[in-house]
Amino acid sequence: xxxxxxxxxxxxxxxxxxxxxxxxxxxxxxxxxxxxxxxxxxxxxxxxxxxxxxxxxxxxxxxxxxxxxxxxxxxxxxxxxxxxxxxxxxxxxxxxxxxxxxxxxxxxxxxxxxx
Amino acid sequence: xxxxxxxxxxxxxxxxxxxxxxxxxxxxxxxxxxxxxxxxxxxxxxxxxxxxxxxxxxxxxxxxxxxxxxxxxxxxxxxxxxxxxxxxxxxxxxxxxxxxxxxxxxxxxxxxxxxxx
Numbered sequence: 001x002x003x004x005x006x007x008x009x010x011x012x013x014x015x016x017x018x019x020x021x022x023x024x025x026x027x028x029x030x031x032x033x034x035x036x037x038x039x040x041x042x043x044x045x046x047x048x049x050x051x052x053x054x055x056x057x058x059x060x061x062x063x064x065x066x067x068x069x070x071x072x073x074x075x076x077x078x079x080x081x082x083x084x085x086x087x088x089x090x091x092x093x094x095x096x097x098x099x100x101x102x103x104x105x106x107x108x109x110x111x112x113x114x115x
Numbered sequence: 116x117x118x119x120x121x122x123x124x125x126x127x128x129x130x131x132x133x134x135x136x137x138x139x140x141x142x143x144x145x146x147x148x149x150x151x152x153x154x155x156x157x158x159x160x161x162x163x164x165x166x167x168x169x170x171x172x173x174x175x176x177x178x179x180x181x182x183x184x185x186x187x188x189x190x191x192x193x194x195x196x197x198x199x200x201x202x203x204x205x206x207x208x209x210x211x212x213x214x215x216x217x218x219x220x221x222x223x224x225x226x227x228x229x230x231x232x
Contacts, residue, residue, distance in 0.1 A: 031218060040225075042224045058219065103150075103165070109159070
């Protein structure tokens with residue numbers, strides 16, 4: 001089974017709808033991240049969390065909110081979706097406490113289309 | 116703030132040949148890490164190679180190697196003996212160093228690599 005999972009994998013929604021993207025991990029990592037990928041712009045950080053009680057804004061947090069329900073779960077919400085939020089969304093994890101501390105592990109991505 | 120620039124939106128190479136993807140970055144920090152990620156059509160982000168800024172020796176991973184020029188803030192990826200499976204989008208990424216750093220990755224715009232049979 002994949003270490004970092006995202007649901008849904010693909011989603012089409014309409015302008016104004018509320019939508020939640022979910023991320024779960026079995027790696028036991030403390031740190032989780034949400035990125036957005038747009039053509040020609042690479043990946044940009046939306047929010048990140050060091051642990052359940054810690055949430056931080058990234059480069060492009062406007063229009064988004066997050067919830068860290070547990071160490072293993074980190075959800076991204078669009079309260080009122082708009083077409084320019086159409087993008088590929090990635091969740092990632094990392095952990096300072098292990099030898100993998102330098103690497104972020106990515107989920108498979110969620111393709112979101114807002115009509 | 117740190118920035119990463121990939122000036123080649125697209126590159127192509129003949130199968131079995133060598134190709135180099137360019138990346139430059141801007142930072143005032145001395146402790147940091149650099150990465151190359153591969154994104155095939157499956158969308159999965161796959162770490163190809165990493166370089167610690169304090170290491171002078173260029174990192175290598177099988178057919179993949181980097182040319183890390185710290186003073187020039189350049190970090191290019193060389194793929195030798197290109198294979199059809201190397202076709203993908205490649206992203207260069209920067210991460211601040213230090214154990215207490217946020218470990219946020221700053222990505223370049225990406226280079227789409229095509230392998231011609």
